[in-house]
Amino acid sequence: MxxxxxxxxxxxxxxxxxxxxxxxxxxxxxxxxxxxxxxxxxxxxxxxxxxxxxxxxxxxxxxxxxxxxxxxxxxxVWPSKQNVWFDYLNGYDKKADGHQEAAFTITNSLGxxxxxxxxxxxxxxxxxxxxxxxxxxxxxxxxxxxxxxxxxxxxxxxxxxxxxxxxxxxxxxxxxxxxxxxxxxxxxxTYTHKYAYRGLIPMEKAVEVLGEERAKNACMHVSIVDVPIFLDQGKLTILQMGPDGHLLTFAVSHGTILNIVAFRTQSEDWPDYQRLTRRARREDALRDFADYGANVINLLKLTEENLDVWAIFDLxxxxxxxxxxxxxxxxxxxxxxxxxxxxxxxxxxxxxxxxxxxxxxxxxxxxxxxxxxxxxxxxxxxxxxxxxxxxxxxxxxxxxxxxxxxxxxxxxxxxxxxxxxxxxxxxxxxxxxxxxxxxxxxxxxxxxxxxxx
Ligand SMILES: Cc1cc2nc3c(=O)[nH]c(=O)nc-3n(C[C@H](O)[C@H](O)[C@H](O)COP(=O)(O)OP(=O)(O)OC[C@H]3O[C@@H](n4cnc5c(N)ncnc54)[C@H](O)[C@@H]3O)c2cc1C
The missing domain is CATH 3.50.50.60 (FAD/NAD(P)-binding domain)
Known part of the structure; x- marks a missing residue:
């Protein structure tokens, strides 16, 4: 033509x-x-x-x-979740059986x-x-x-x-x-002072730790518990025990793999502008999310031993x-x-x-x-x-x-x-x-x- x-x-x-x-x-x-x-x-x-x-x-x-x-x-995966964008869960939920009710659910026309x-x-x-x-x-x-x-x-x-x-x-x-x-x-x-661990884990393993509903349908694990906060120069500052991170999951590859992104906020600068990713180990992620509930920790335990950390920069x-x-x-x-x-x-x-x-x-x-x-x-x-x-x-x-x-x-x-x-x-x-x-x-x-x- x-x-x-x-x-x-x-x-x-x-x-x-x-x-x-x-x-x-x-x-x-x-x-x-x-x-x-x-x-x-x-x-x-x-x-x-x-x-x-x-x-x-x-x-x-x-x-x-x-x-x-x-x-x-x-x-x-579930027919009842076809319009669900994310179920929002309490990432700090420490219940031993791991069962979690959604705090709220966000939907859209395509889920x-x-x-x-x-x-x-x-x-x-x-x-x-x-x-x-x-x-x-x-x-x-x-x-x-x-x-x-x-x-x-x-x-x-x-x-x-x-x-x-x-x-x-x-x-x-x-x-x-x-x-x-x-x-x-x-x-x-510039650096947004957030970084993210990204991982892909086999779905059958995710189902073992999260159960079918939470593994096969998208979830956002955020902070929903009372933690101490104090005011610093008029700005809300979260104490170390506080909600300095969140983790999201959704299925990819026709439901055979679960995609995980675990965000963490930090006050320090990113050390190397030339490289927006750095290598980390699974233990680093587990340390960052040590205060979170069983579901978050068990998911991170399923990630590979060596992980990439992504610095979140924006304009x-x-x-x-x-x-x-x-x-x-x-x-x-x-x-x-x-x-x-x-x-x-x-x-x-x-x-x-x-x-x-x-x-x-x-x-x-x-x-x-x-x-x-x-x-x-x-x-x-x-x-x-x-x-x-x-x-x-x-x-x-x-x-x-x-x-x-x-x-x-x-x-x-x-x-x-x-x-x-x-x-x-x-x-x-x-x-x-x-x-x-x-x-x-x-x-x-x-x-x-x-x-x-
Ligand atoms: C952790 C994370 C999760 C995300 N999740 C989502 C999500 O769920 N949904 C969503 O919509 N978005 C998401 N995004 C955002 C999304 O990834 C980006 O908006 C998108 O990939 C940007 O695409 P791009 O083509 O503009 O840039 P890039 O993907 O960065 O591509 C740029 C290309 O240009 C090439 N290039 C660079 N410089 C030169 C040069 N000088 N000469 C020639 N080639 C060059 C590079 O090699 C590269 O191939 C996420 C981002 C991050 C970091």
């Missing part, structure tokens, strides 16, 4: 944002190439869950993205949808024809040539050209640095002032890296891809001159929502540990904040968002001289 456009799109980075965008563009007949620093596509061995907005966005990108997800997706990240990526990658992805290409710099083409320089000494470059290069995005400048605070993410302290400059833009974590407490970062990456692809494919977008308008419309459509998610996710992570302003340890308030905020994330109409972005683009493209991008 002959390309429908006279311009070429370069995507830097082949994670969820880059791959979904590449698929969405390719199947809209827009010429696209992905430049990925790694020798091949790859994702970490961990779970990721998607809410209804993400599923809508997958379908908007391309039906194949949704099919890839559907093929590897695991929902809550919990967990996938093994690597399996999902593997499925999506089959939709990308040979030649579209170039590997071993770590972007270093971008300059503009006399003919208006953007010249990308890679660390392996090679170069490539495109008319527009989309940085899907993740939380430490080089493209973001090129847009805002290396001296701007938003060029670098919440220093949000980017813009998602684009000229014909460079950022999408996904590069634009709005968030802590994972809403479980929605990847979902918003896919929303970004759907909007961007529809804008590039718009019938009014024909040449290089139209591309800045596309990026301006993308920025206008996406920045507020992306940056809201980053702040809201911080708030929700703090709520789980009684640190959130105006909510504290009031469980009714925590529950209603989760419901309200999850609604903002989930209850979108992707078709409407696309139509609004396209209407905005049309206006921008009709501006005389296009000076007001």
């Amino acid at each position: 002959a390309p429908s456009k006279s311009f070429e799109v370069a995507i830097i980075g082949g994670g969820i944002a880059g791959v979904t965008l590449a698929i969405a563009l390719h199947y809209r007949n827009v010429p696209v190439t992905i430049y990925e620093q790694a020798p091949q596509f790859g994702e970490v061995g961990a779970g990721v869950s998607f809410s209804p907005n993400a599923v809508q966005a997958m379908k908007s990108c391309h039906e194949g993205v949704y099919k890839a997800f559907d093929k590897v997706c695991t929902r809550n 919990q949808n967990g996938v093994h990240r690597a399996r999902f990526l593997d499925e999506m990658v089959t939709l990308i024809p040979e030649g579209i992805a170039k590997f071993g290409k770590r972007l270093d710099d971008i300059t503009e040539k006399d003919d208006g083409k953007l010249l990308m320089k890679f660390l392996d000494g090679t170069t490539a050209e495109a008319d527009v470059v989309i940085g899907c290069d993740g939380i430490k995005s080089r493209v973001r640095q090129l847009i805002v400048g290396v001296d701007h605070p938003s060029a670098y993410p 919440g302290e220093n949000p980017v002032p813009t998602f684009y400059k000229g014909r460079l833009a950022i999408s996904g974590d590069a634009a709005h890296a968030t802590s994972p407490h809403h479980g929605a970062g990847a979902g918003l990456c896919i929303e970004d891809s759907a909007i961007l692809a529809e804008l590039f494919a718009d019938e009014n977008v024909k040449t290089q001159q139209d591309l800045e308008g596309v990026l301006a419309a993308f920025d206008a459509s996406r920045r507020e929502r992306g940056q809201w998610l980053v702040q809201s996710s911080r708030f929700i992570g703090d709520s789980y540990e009684w640190r959130a302003d105006g909510v504290g340890d009031d469980f009714k308030k925590i529950e209603s904040e989760i419901i309200r905020r999850n609604g903002i994330i989930s209850d979108i109409d992707m078709g409407k968002l696309i139509a609004e972005a396209k209407a905005d683009l049309k206006q921008r493209l009709s501006l005389p001289g296009r000076s007001n991008l």
Whole structure:
């Protein structure tokens, strides 16, 4: 099929944002190439869950993205839990028999949808024809040539050209640095003072320690007991015995594996900005969660002896002032890296891809001159929502540990904040968002001289 456009799109980075965008563009007949620093596509061995907005966005990108997800997706196993997002449990429950009633339950129209990240990526990658992805290409710099083409320089000494470059290069995005400048605070993410142990454990072992209901259906083990707290300079400070962590579980790989993420809050800084993960041992996790109840501890005992700890960085302290400059833009974590407490970062990456692809494919977008308008419309459509998610996710992570302003340890308030905020994330109409972005683009493209991008 002959390309429908006279311009070429370069995507830097082949994670969820880059791959979904590449698929969405390719199947809209827009010429696209992905430049990925790694020798091949790859994702970490961990779970990721998607809410209804993400599923809508997958379908908007391309039906194949949704099919890839559907093929590897695991929902809550019990029929009675099909709309349950998470049952919230008291992580401090010390009852010996381990039986736990849910303190409250959060639902949505699709319930919990967990996938093994690597399996999902593997499925999506089959939709990308040979030649579209170039590997071993770590972007270093971008300059503009006399003919208006953007010249990308890679660390392996090679170069490539495109008319527009989309940085899907993740939380430490080089493209973001090129847009805002290396001296701007938003060029670098900051530590949220939370880290997470991530583990995948065989489901049959999880059932032995948790029982069927809690192992096969998503659970959030949070702090629901009275612990001493004191006021420090007007800020709630939790004592060491207090709720400084929470743990979530959901099934992946068609219910054969349980994904665990155990979050811990700390006051110290993360020691090494260059490395956002560090190796730890199971005993470290058990020490961190020593005050928790039997279910949490028994789950952690099932993790591997050597674990990865993930530092939770985000762009919440220093949000980017813009998602684009000229014909460079950022999408996904590069634009709005968030802590994972809403479980929605990847979902918003896919929303970004759907909007961007529809804008590039718009019938009014024909040449290089139209591309800045596309990026301006993308920025206008996406920045507020992306940056809201980053702040809201911080708030929700703090709520789980009684640190959130105006909510504290009031469980009714925590529950209603989760419901309200999850609604903002989930209850979108992707078709409407696309139509609004396209209407905005049309206006921008009709501006005389296009000076007001
Ligand atoms: C513990 C944890 C749990 C999470 N759980 C969920 C969840 O349940 N649901 C959810 O929706 N989200 C979740 N998220 C968030 C989600 O993982 C991210 O939002 C998403 O993976 C970001 O995708 P991305 O493609 O933007 O970035 P990345 O996945 O970081 O991909 C960036 C790609 O760019 C490449 N790259 C980087 N720099 C360069 C360069 N200079 N040149 C070329 N290539 C480059 C990298 O190699 C990589 O392949 C979680 C995050 C964490 C940390």
